[in-house]
Amino acid sequence: MSDPVAALLDRAGWGAATRAPLAGDASARSYLRLVRADGATAVLMQAPVTTAAERESLAAVGRVNAHLVSLGLSAPATLAEDMANGLLLQEDFGDATLARLLACGAPEAATAYEAAAEVLDRLAAAPVPGWAATPDAEEQSAMLAPTLQALPDDPTLAALPGLMAEALARHAAGPPVLALRDYHADNLVWLPERDGPARIGLLDVQDAVALPLGYDLASLLDDPRRDVPEGIRSALTQGFAATHGLTEAQATARLATLSLLRNLRILGIFRRLATTGGKPRYAAFLPRTGALVDRAAAHPALEPLQAPVARLRALSAHWAGVAA
Numbered sequence: 427m428s429d430p431v432a433a434l435l436d437r438a439g440w441g442a443a444t445r446a447p448l449a450g451d452a453s454a455r456s457y458l459r460l461v462r463a464d465g466a467t468a469v470l471m472q473a474p475v476t477t478a479a480e481r482e483s484l485a486a487v488g489r490v491n492a493h494l495v496s497l498g499l500s501a502p503a504t505l506a507e508d509m510a511n512g513l514l515l516q517e518d519f520g521d522a523t524l525a526r527l528l529a530c531g532a533p534e535a536a537t538a539y540e541a542a543a544e545v546l547d548r549l550a551a552a553p554v555p556g557w558a559a560t561p562d563a564e565e566q567s568a569m570l571a572p573t574l575q576a577l578p579d580d581p582t583l584a585a586l587p588g589l590m591a592e593a594l595a596r597h598a599a600g601p602p603v604l605a606l607r608d609y610h611a612d613n614l615v616w617l618p619e620r621d622g623p624a625r626i627g628l629l630d631v632q633d634a635v636a637l638p639l640g641y642d643l644a645s646l647l648d649d650p651r652r653d654v655p656e657g658i659r660s661a662l663t664q665g666f667a668a669t670h671g672l673t674e675a676q677a678t679a680r681l682a683t684l685s686l687l688r689n690l691r692i693l694g695i696f697r698r699l700a701t702t703g704g705k706p707r708y709a710a711f712l713p714r715t716g717a718l719v720d721r722a723a724a725h726p727a728l729e730p731l732q733a734p735v736a737r738l739r740a741l742s743a744h745w746a747g748v749a750a
Contacts (some may be wrong), residue, residue, distance in 0.1 A: 430654035438506035519627035524611035573694030682725035700715035
């Protein structure tokens with residue numbers, strides 16, 4: 427039986443390249459960096475395609491990337507593909523992620539974060555593509571399911587989805603924008619040789635849907651994987667308010683609402699990954715995720731949510747040690 431990886435690489439002119447594994451993400455996908463003798467590099471994505479959902483996720487990679495490129499943004503070009511076997515050979519953006527810039531204290535980290543915010547402004551200014559799902563406030567509040575389903579039945583928690591939907595309608599209303607959803611420093615690569623928002627290479631975008639303005643900025647600033655410096659958080663929040671005609675109170679209430687929605691969801695996802703998902707390293711992110719939940723819920727505009735969130739945090743407090 428022929429090797430589909432070897433067949434694809436031979437066909438694309440990368441058969442003799444050396445291969446080295448790259449760190450994966452929370453999905454079942456895996457990645458190899460290829461290096462040819464002439465120094466050229468590329469990345470091979472290997473994705474599961476057993477189910478219809480898996481095949482659709484892979485197809486979405488090309489669909490979303492094409493939309494981003496049409497807006498003048500930087501998504502990796504596809505060099506070759508074998509969709510039937512879940513293989514995509516793509517342009518390599520390198521290793522200068524925003525996460526690495528922060529970790530090494532690079533002076534350009536703040537500039538890179540500003541460019542990442544410019545990407546979101548570019549997306550917000552563009553029409554939402556017709557293929558993007560557009561969940562309403564109630565459907566967005568259903569995103570809490572991975573966490574709520576892992577907790578015992580509780581009357582206080584039962585009110586949380588409805589209260590979350592009310593908060594979204596009150597503080598995050600308005601036309602939706604395309605949200606890439608996994609918009610955090612590990613998926614954003616600094617490309618300083620490019621211009622404007624194209625200086626950010628965009629990875630892991632296949633889950634894009636239409637969500638309230640600010641969702642991806644909340645994802646970027648309230649990152650469970652690392653502490654984002656307060657100076658960067660403040661500057662980007664102020665820029666967000668100015669760009670979109672919001673008062674500071676409106677901007678912070680919107681971002682707190684969306685951060686709470688996102689990180690309440692992530693709390694359950696990271697717990698699952700750390701226990702039954704075979705990725706124990708995600709347990710290390712649970713304390714920071716919980717702290718971000720607490721921070722967002724403490725916003726005065728979210729007072730109706732504070733009691734159920736406090737109850738959720740009490741019932742899930744032991745999760746921080748699930749994979750210890």
